[in-house]
Amino acid sequence: MITYPHLKNGATIGVTAASSGVPVELHEIVKLASTRLEQKGFRVVCGDTVWTQKKAKSAPAVKRAAEFNEMMESHEVDIIIPPWGGELLVEILEHIDFENMKNKWVLGYSDTSALLLAITLRTGIATAHGTNLVDLRGECSDGTTAMWQKVLSCKPGESVLQKSSDYYQKEWRHDNPSPCVFHLTEPTRWKSVSNGDVKIKGRLLGGCIDIIRHLIGTPFGDVQSFRNTFLGGGPIIWYLENCELNTTDLRRSLVQMKLAGWFEHCSGLLFGRSPANTPVDNYTVEDVYHTLSDELGIPIIYDIDCGHVPPQITFINGAYAEVEAVEGKGTVLQYFRP
Template sequence: MNKGKALRAGDTIGVVATSSPATEEVLVKSIAALEDFGFKVKVSGTCRETYGGYLAGTPQQRAFELNAMFADEEVDGIMCMRGGYGAPQILNYLDYDLIAQNPKLFIGYSDITALHSAFGQHASLATLHGPMATSDIAHGLNDWTKQYLLRAMTRPEPLGKIVNPPGEEISCLVEGQASGQVVGGNLALVAALMGTPYQVDTKGKLLFLEDIDEEPYRIDRMLTQLALGGLFDDCAGVIIGTWTDCLPKKRDGFSVLDVFQNIVVPYGKPTLWNVQIGHGTTNMALPFGVEASLDATGCELTIEESVTV
């Protein structure tokens, strides 16, 4: 896999708007927070654009500026401004050869799942599923989240064992051991990519999933789509993150855990539950496209390879 360099104090982070817009007030806060981390910040033009009410510029504009950030020799790493909606729109406009030839640490999650999958498959780029500028960093990260993010960004070494914060236990849904590259991300986006050239490739890999604001019946539908598409047949193991505000409306309705037990557990793949990665208060950085080992019996996930050089 291609990898960007580990970032150092004084390096420049390019902030890009690949999806939905943000307010100027929150953007300014995010820039100040990144500068407090010790980085310089370069902001793409669409970070201050709104198109159609829910997009930060046209698909072509957003793709052009993301391509430009990879080509810009002054930019050392790239962080998405926020998620929301719109990243899948730009996939056909990206220059994957350019990106492969200019690898940089690329950070984001949620809607950015589409870009993680596209970069991994079409530019062989290892990426970082982690907090973003206006949606997270502008509002302050808790110590656990900040620690994992900065370690992944600045140290060219494996993250090692992923440890939840106190009070949040990782549990096992299916016992066993597995290893492989980590792929996946937000369930809604993984489902949306099915049947496209950017579909998440799970063959021999560890599939990570998380989501927010989805009722269990909708999660059931999306997991069923992944199952029918062969993703659980192909994967080596499953890492289940956080499910923020995903409660059933009916008292007797299935919970998210019930849905995973009904759909995913029967595949018999080693499966971890409640890894604190996703839209929750804690969102630990998780490298994609690098080797990891999963010991579901011991409730452990270990990142064996660095996402940077």
């Protein structure tokens, strides 16, 4: 059975840098994001790791893990949101206390997705793949990003519907800040390998493929045991997004997932828009998707609202979902079923 946390009004948000911290010159954006959330009625508590960054991490692995464990076990903290992702979160997994975790949300993406997936696979506690803290610093949020609060406020047994964005951001323009942080200029269109309408049903699992692939073969990536223990053997929908991989590295990673059994009992795959996916010798990302769909005999929807090309839908690891792509528009209906 999957256990779902519940975000209450006036919740206390714990901010800890499980991967990268924030350099001094960017401390103001964390403070601004905290202020915006406090204006919405939240209380924000930042750990020491948030304010430091050295050698590709906020602090040594043991310190990062200890701060995260403390917030997970604290009665004062209701939800944990890292400031952003980073590079070396994988170092802390062996120091995380999975046995004594309280039932609370962890929200984020990018490098954080390794922690999200590991928590859900090991404990059956649902985790949230979506916005990070610094992207909540705007005067407002676009409709897609803003759904994080409604999604995490659902109670067990309830459902929540999210729709594809109208527009997505093609490039960051830090020199010209937007009231809503993102510059949403390009029309969103969800696509499918079949070029037709697609509907997929199953339990959601996923994250940044650059990161979660490193859980394969470790105690933190046992998908088969998770299915047997917490899902009763039901089908899985994988949602994946690519941060930095070219098409051949993406293909290698997907083959590794397949050979490791991660795609067994998979009802379909979802791929987010990507700033990477660089072709190699005319081998395109569409080639990757078509080959994988043929091999697995399942539908694939791509260019969805997930990952490093904002905005993004809030996906709940462990939730039962019905995902549709119809004439370029998408819907994700998530049920908080045990």
